[in-house]
Amino acid sequence: MAYDLEFEKPLADIEKRIINLQRKGDRLRADEHFQLQEAERELRRRTEEIYSKLTAWQTVQVARYKDRPYSADYLRLMCDDFFELHGDRAFGDDRAIIAGPARLEGETVIFVCQQKGRDFKERQFRNLGMSNPEGYRKAVRLMQQAEKFGFPVVCLIDTPAAFPGLEAEERGQARAIAESLYLMTGLRVPIIATVIGEGGSGGGLAISVADCILMLEFSIYSVAPPEAAANILWRDTAFAAQAAEAMKITARELKALGLIDELVPEPLGGAHHNYRAAADNLKVALLKHLAELKKLPVDELLEKRYQKYRNIGVFGYADAPAR
Amino acid sequence: MVKEAVPPSSAQASSTRPLYGGSSPGNLAVKCPKCREMLVGRDWEKNLKVCPRCNFHFRLSAYERINLLADPGSFVETDADIISVDPLKFVSRSQPYARKLDEERANSDLNEATVTGHVTIEEMPLALAIMDFRFIGGSMGSVVGEKIVRAVELAIEKHMPLLIASASGGARMQEGFYSLMQLAKTSAALTKLCEAKLPFISLLTDPTSGGVTASFAMLGDVILAEPGALVCFAGPRVIEGAMHIKLPEGAVTAEFVLQHGMIDAVVHRRDLRSTLIRLLRLYTQSASESQITHAQK
Numbered sequence: 001m002a003y004d005l006e007f008e009k010p011l012a013d014i015e016k017r018i019i020n021l022q023r024k025g026d027r028l029r030a031d032e033h034f035q036l037q038e039a040e041r042e043l044r045r046r047t048e049e050i051y052s053k054l055t056a057w058q059t060v061q062v063a064r065y066k067d068r069p070y071s072a073d074y075l076r077l078m079c080d081d082f083f084e085l086h087g088d089r090a091f092g093d094d095r096a097i098i099a100g101p102a103r104l105e106g107e108t109v110i111f112v113c114q115q116k117g118r119d120f121k122e123r124q125f126r127n128l129g130m131s132n133p134e135g136y137r138k139a140v141r142l143m144q145q146a147e148k149f150g151f152p153v154v155c156l157i158d159t160p161a162a163f164p165g166l167e168a169e170e171r172g173q174a175r176a177i178a179e180s181l182y183l184m185t186g187l188r189v190p191i192i193a194t195v196i197g198e199g200g201s202g203g204g205l206a207i208s209v210a211d212c213i214l215m216l217e218f219s220i221y222s223v224a225p226p227e228a229a230a231n232i233l234w235r236d237t238a239f240a241a242q243a244a245e246a247m248k249i250t251a252r253e254l255k256a257l258g259l260i261d262e263l264v265p266e267p268l269g270g271a272h273h274n275y276r277a278a279a280d281n282l283k284v285a286l287l288k289h290l291a292e293l294k295k296l297p298v299d300e301l302l303e304k305r306y307q308k309y310r311n312i313g314v315f316g317y318a319d320a321p322a323r
Numbered sequence: 324m325v326k327e328a329v330p331p332s333s334a335q336a337s338s339t340r341p342l343y344g345g346s347s348p349g350n351l352a353v354k355c356p357k358c359r360e361m362l363v364g365r366d367w368e369k370n371l372k373v374c375p376r377c378n379f380h381f382r383l384s385a386y387e388r389i390n391l392l393a394d395p396g397s398f399v400e401t402d403a404d405i406i407s408v409d410p411l412k413f414v415s416r417s418q419p420y421a422r423k424l425d426e427e428r429a430n431s432d433l434n435e436a437t438v439t440g441h442v443t444i445e446e447m448p449l450a451l452a453i454m455d456f457r458f459i460g461g462s463m464g465s466v467v468g469e470k471i472v473r474a475v476e477l478a479i480e481k482h483m484p485l486l487i488a489s490a491s492g493g494a495r496m497q498e499g500f501y502s503l504m505q506l507a508k509t510s511a512a513l514t515k516l517c518e519a520k521l522p523f524i525s526l527l528t529d530p531t532s533g534g535v536t537a538s539f540a541m542l543g544d545v546i547l548a549e550p551g552a553l554v555c556f557a558g559p560r561v562i563e564g565a566m567h568i569k570l571p572e573g574a575v576t577a578e579f580v581l582q583h584g585m586i587d588a589v590v591h592r593r594d595l596r597s598t599l600i601r602l603l604r605l606y607t608q609s610a611s612e613s614q615i616t617h618a619q620k
Contacts, residue, residue, distance in 0.1 A: 179541075182513065233415040316407075320403035
């Protein structure tokens with residue numbers, strides 16, 4: 001365990017005390033033993049307290065935390081066999097999206113997941129989790145395959161944004177995203193999208209048109225990265241925290257607004273403190289929703305999915321402007 | 324760089340059509356931002372707001388574009404009364420979004436960044452949604468998404484082809500998640516247009532970027548763009564910032580995306596109407612013929 005985020009400073013101090021006491025092992029005196037228990041209780045209490053009222057910007061930090069479980073971790077912990085398939089059959093293989101069939105509780109599911117990297121080399125390899133058009137085309141290819149074989153699709157979302165590079169533009173980033181949105185609307189199998197970390201702008205949305213949108217408790221889903229939004233609205237990326245607050249991007253806020261279907265609880269102190277518990281929670285939620293969605297006839301499923309998106313939006317009425 | 328795919332218009336009507344129904348707002352002189360030529364306001368308007376020297380296409384308002392394309396007097400506006408609200412109580416730089424909306428509405432002839440309705444073009448019916456960059460950068464929030472979807476539904480209901488002219492900086496930050504979801508919503512609606520087998524012509528004007536490009540704008544059966552229009556997903560400054568490069572001249576423009584196979588043609592403004600007429604004839608003839616043969620049976 002580690003508490004190294006800025007707002008976790010009080011927790012880090014308690015943890016340091018605990019570690020110092022634990023080091024003594026058998027030589028722990030009776031009063032020290034009591035201190036240790038007390039410190040452990042305090043750590044739990046303070047963690048609960050801090051995590052129950054994270055600000056939007058603190059949630060962004062947790063969602064982006066380097067040790068947070070990534071898609072590959074969830075696949076390893078939830079599935080019996082994941083066979084990764086590569087390539088868009090047109091140009092290349094995008095490493096920021098991993099996809100393929102896997103066994104989830106005895107049933108084949110097509111997973112399409114965004115994957116970040118942890119250390120410098122892996123982050124470079126995964127392009128910081130930002131996909132090029134090939135990634136979305138690979139996603140489309142696998143979803144079409146899912147439809148052909150009648151497998152449900154589960155997408156795990158974890159990306160800051162689609163890659164904003166010139167080559168991405170040349171190879172049709174916008175079209176690749178639009179095609180994925182278009183395909184998913186009419187895909188004749190159940191789709192569940194889960195934001196496990198960062199759901200960033202069009203790049204995250206591209207694989208999350210679904211019958212059911214889940215979010216991990218400390219994940220975020222936003223129209224643009226807070227830094228980019230701050231740049232647009234404040235003309236200064238230093239206002240990222242304000243932008244994060246104003247845009248209502250945390251899982252809790254989006255659930256409260258009724259914009260997502262379910263909040264998947266994370267273990268105490270965030271998913272990175274207990275990978276196994278985080279994966280178990282996600283698996284339970286996925287299995288529950290898959291079972292429900294599979295009960296619906298396909299046409300009803302598609303109609304519900306269509307209406308879900310058709311009805312998103314808030315507006316009012318006024319007189320037409322005079323011309 | 325790239326030749327225009329459509330030959331010059333034979334219908335001279337298009338080059339003399341006034342952008343304003345006779346009454347010119349009377350700009351005395353205009354400076355071309357590209358070649359810095361001083362242009363006489365009246366000539367500039369007669370030239371459809373295109374610089375005669377360097378071909379720079381100035382931005383048009385939604386109503387100017389409708390005047391440019393539609394048969395005179397044929398435009399019927401729909402859903403002009405939908406307005407944005409402030410679902411997130413959004414405040415930036417101590418300005419509430421709700422107040423910004425009030426100001427934008429007061430300072431323009433628009434209620435939102437998209438004007439929808441139907442027109443005839445050479446007596447052929449056409450449903451349309453025309454975006455207007457003047458209203459908060461043509462950004463797409465709930466209302467733009469809703470109006471685009473209603474234009475699609477109008478096309479289906481009245482069995483008309485659909486034209487969407489895009490001009491947008493992308494999703495509207497002030498509506499957060501709601502804005503993002505409009506990408507999915509508009510793309511979803513187009514699947515219904517596809518089922519109805521109605522053609523969708525997407526026209527990209529300066530600028531078409533961000534969430535609008537990554538949804539309906541790039542899903543046209545035919546995608547046209549005006550010369551020099553910025554067409555991209557990530558804007559030039561974002562690309563330069565992320566890649567630490569200086570973009571070459573002409574990158575992420577209409578001609579650039581044409582060269583990379585993303586659109587069908589770059590069409591000069593004077594030829595837009597005639598191009599649309601040709602396309603509408605080509606794409607709707609078979610449909611109307613099959614209707615006739617169906618009726619005869």
